[in-house]
Amino acid sequence: MDADIKKRLLSPSKATKQERRGKTVTFITAAFIIVLTFAIIVFIANLGLRTFYKDNVNIWEFLTGTAWNPGEVDSHGHPIAGAAPMIVTSILVTLLSAVIATPFALAIGVYMTEYASKRQRQILRPMIELFTGIPSVVYGFLGLTILVPLMRNTFGGTGFGILPAILVLFFMILPTITSMTVDALKAVPVSFRQAALALGATKWQSIYKIVFRAALPGIFTAIIFGMSRAFGEALAVQMVIGNSILMPENLVSPTSTLTSQLTSQIGNTIMGSVQNDALWSLALILLLMSLFFNVLVRFITKKGKMNGR
Amino acid sequence: MKDYNIVTPKEEIRISTKDLSVKYGDKLALHPTTLAFPRHQITALIGASGSGKSTYLRSLNRMNDKIATVEGQILFENVDVNQPKINVFELRKHIGMVFQRPNPFAKTIYENIAYAPRYHGIKDKRQLDEIVEKSLRQAALWNEVKDDLNKSALALSGGQQQRLCIARAIAMKPSILLLDEPASALDPISTGVLEETLVELKKNYTMIMVTHNMQQATRVSDYTAFFQLGKVYEYDKTVNVFTNPQVKLTQDYVEGRFG
Amino acid sequence: MDVKKVDHLAKRIIQVMVGIVAVLLVLIIGYILVTGLPQESIDFLFKPSQAVKAGGGIRDQLWNSIYLLILALLISIPLSLGAGIYLAEYAPDNKLTHFIQTLIEILSSLPSIVVGLFGYLVLVIRFNMGFSILSGALTLTVFNLPLLTSNIENALRSVSDEQREGGLALGLSRWQTIKGILLPRTVPEIITGVVLSSGRIFGEAAALIYTSGQSAPALNYLNWNPLSPESPLNVMRPAETLAVHIWKLNTEGLTIDADIVSAAASAVLILVVLLFNILAHYLGNKLERKLTGGK
Incomplete structure (x- = not known):
């Protein structure tokens, strides 16, 4: 034994x-x-x-x-092979869609964490989740059938261009930015708010001066994630932007982003040809930008940690 | 008074350590410790938090392997089980452990107990039924749960969960049972039931128990080891340690003058 | 203006902005369902599509989407289980581990068109798989792998160490502890993650237009020989999915009733995503309750 x-x-x-x-x-x-x-x-x-x-x-x-x-x-x-029109358009639609989407995302985020009743939260949260899941082609289709004709009737021309692209992207990145903003705002300790209110601040002052400031790194991260999504979005943008390789003259002139050019052209060129190589260079820019957004997020997170959060 | 008072029990020794020390990184958490534990007795390890008693206990079944550097010998069944070539999984079958907070698995009561024996090779349903019943009886839980064996273990009360964890450990038929503050998360009534159970289990098992509660040590244990800042200062029969301590530090501690 | 008024105004503005978005979202869903659903019929779901003529259905596209989803999950679940388990349970806290975690973040934020182009380059061309279900499923795996891996890693990390020690103290191997004790505990969270990512896969198009292709050869649903080109089970045939179909109808515009078919197909996509969302919550909650003893 x-x-x-x-x-x-x-x-x-x-x-x-x-x-x-x-x-x-x-x-x-x-x-x-x-x-x-x-x-x-x-x-x-x-x-x-x-x-x-x-x-x-x-x-x-x-x-x-x-x-x-x-x-x-x-x-x-x-x-x-001058890619400037596509690069400029890509950057423009990304920045502009983030500029429009961010205030709304912040508003919804603040509403959900500070003002909404439990019941309202229970409606809003699944709604945001559902919108995160709506496929990009559906947004593209809506842009093509509703927005483009609307632009055509309002501004003349073809109706294709940066403006419909921004509006489509607005809907696509809004849920992304919103849900991450909500997480960032939620992470701010309740004691911060109570301290501000105890000092006689109004609710808005406590949100604006205390909560926002504390959640800032998280909010920036949310915006960058949204921008990263906008920069890389292909089909929805390709369906409404017009796809002619011209510098954008105004918000409703047909132009082209890196992704839209890739989507519509990569199948039309022969592997190994100069035309094909040039398209892969556009893909490389996309890849590098995606890496850049990642580095940026890391930098902000690190900076936020150093500032004591 | 003496600096140290460490006796070697006269009873048959079931497990012992020789110069067992534990380091977390560079920090020495336990100075070389030599203790011998008598068969079918309960030994209490007492001392303040951070005194190294839990660290010592967890080293005995090699639970500190991935976390710390453990040096020295642990003698069990005439083998030094603190060497790399030892099969730790086999070792833990013989040295069972019960933790501070009840940690039943998210399984039925029956499966909580039968899971490990089945894994270790017992496939016969009748035999498993027998093991489950016997372990639950020994842990004084059978009468409370015999009709609910297929219910989730997470629905039990804290005290019941802890006794289930004891049943789970003894289902492996270990010869030694390590208990790491087993009553610290329980209310006084559950603690009483648990203590009775432990005394009952003494007939079959050698037990080593970490406790914060000195009354508990006097009620339950036969031997007591007093730890302070990573060292054992006194190890003797519980009666002696509490009524006639030989070391000043022990005396201060058991009389309630900490530090 | 005094602070009370600012406070009041801020609240109003926020309410209005939330209201605008809520109305827009309801309008979007409403528009798709109202224009799409009336076209919906059992017939539409079960008849083949038309390249030019009106009156096409989405039978094959729907099947392709489902089949691709199943294959992609079959490949990506075991892989991400392995990687998730490694990162949460085995990986030491060192540079290599942080590096892998960084790569997962990078991978999960790559634009899907870039993933699709990589699939096109490597699978379709280099490995000569052509536009095929298999190329598509493998590309979707690239897309899904990082998401599922971090889902599984996080789920495992949220299990308390006491459970791990409980298993190890019984002489179970680490592997057995993971398999028998930790994973069952994380099933609700993992299922929720898998179902939500299924919704994303189902609606993905950019990663597929150059991998599983843009054509849907008519299938014969009585042909169960996986090697036959008209068999629905064949993995080497090109397979346009529902999402790709919508894109193609709207960009090439050869089909006369493209708008109607797209609206109807979009409605199907949205309903499926909705279904996956509901399912994720329902399954997650139900399994959670079952696990914790119905409390």
Whole structure:
């Protein structure tokens, strides 16, 4: 009996084998995520950079040039690949949609955390969740059938352009910004509000001066997430923006974003051609911007922590 | 008075440590400790918070493996079980543990007890039924739950949950039971029931129990070890430790003069 | 202006803004359901689509969406379970672990068109899978993996350490503790996460237009041979989904009744998303109750 226990204490069992196997298998799946992320970056960067080292497009001209016709060459023999109209439009729709959506998101966030009754909260929360889930093509379809004709009748022209794109994106990023803002506002301790109210501040003063300030890093993060979503949104924007590669003249002139150009053109070019390479360069910009938004969020979170929150 | 008073019990020794020390990172939480625990007796580990008593207890079944560096020997069944080649899963079958807060699994009462024995190879339903009943009887819970074996264990009261956790531990037929402040989350009545249960269990198990409550130590235990700032100062029969302590620190502590 | 008035005004403005958004949201849903639902009929759901002629249905697109969803979940659930378990239970608190967590955040915020293009590049072209259900399902996995992984990781992290120690103290391996004790406890949270992400997958189009393709060859639902090109089970055939169908109807505009079909298909999409949302709450709550003993 004694010897038996001793032997079992010193020899491996089902449990020890399971232990090793469990750890190995789960590590492999986690490692897969590393491989996958790097594969995405490497594959897209590999094709996206070809424009510059193989097709001889000058990076500066690519970023600032306004003429996009990569199939043709200019007087220096370089392909004409000026992506500025798409870059500018992408940035414009992102910023403008965030500018419109943020006040509404803040209003809903404040309403839900500070003013709403339990019942109202119970209606608003699932509603926001539902809107987060509505597919982008549905928004695109609505934009195309309602907004574009509305623009056409109001402003003339085709009706396609930045304005309908911003309005569509407004609805798409609003739930994102709102739900993250709600989380940020909720994280502010109740004692902060009570302290402000005890000092004789009005409710609005306590919200504006205390709660907002404390939740600021979280709110910024929410806005950046919204912008990141707007910048990367493809189909809904592509359906209402007009897709002609021109610098936007006004809010209702047809133009093109990075995503819309990619969506409509990548299937029409041949792999390995200059035109195709140039499109992958646009994809690379998208990828880099997405990384940039990530870094920004990290920076804000870190900054927020350092300031004591 | 002496600086230290550590006796070696005359009874048969079931488990002992030799110079067992524990470090969290660079911080020494437990100085080298040598203690021997007698068979079928209850030993209480007392001392203030942070005195190292829980750290010591958790090292005995290697629960500190991933958290701390444990050095020295733990002798059990003539083997030093504090070495890397020891199969800790096998070891924990022989040295069971009950925790501070009741931690029943989100399963039925029956499954809480049968889960581990089944995993360790007992597949026969009749045999499992028997184990469940016997463990619950030993933990003095059978009469309260025998008609609700298929109900969720989370619906039990705190005291019942803790006795279920004892039943779960003894279902493995361990020879040693480690108890880490088992009554600290319970009300006085549940505590009383639990203490009676422990005294009853003494017939079959060697128990080592961490407690904050000195009355509890005197009511339940046969031996007592007094810990202070990571060291054991006194280890003797409980009667001696509480009525005739040999060390000044122990005397202060049991008389209620802390520090 | 005195502070009382500002306080009052602020509240009013906030109420008005919330009201505007609420009305707009109701109008959107209302518009889609009102224009879409009257077109809805059992017939519409069960007849094939038309490329040019009016009167097409969405039978194959609907099936493709469902089939893709199932395949994507079948691939991404085991993978994210593994990664989630590793991060929550096994991973040491070191640089590599933080690095993996960072990558997951990056991956989850990538635009879906970028994920779709990656799938196109690697699966469709490099691995020669062509526009196929399989390419689409694998691409959706890339899309879904980070979300599910962090869902599972967070669910596991929210289980108290006492449960882990309880399992380990009984001589169970860590793996068995995870499998038998921790995971069952997190099932409500994981199910909620899976159902919500299903809604996203179901409506995803940008990641699919260049992977599962934009054409829906007519299927023969009596053909159960997975190798046959007209079998609904075949994973190597191109498969336009419902969401892609809506996009295509509206951008190419060859179909005469594109508006009507899109409205009806959008209504279906929204109803499915709604259904998934309700299901997520219902299942989550129900399992939670069952687990905690009906309290």
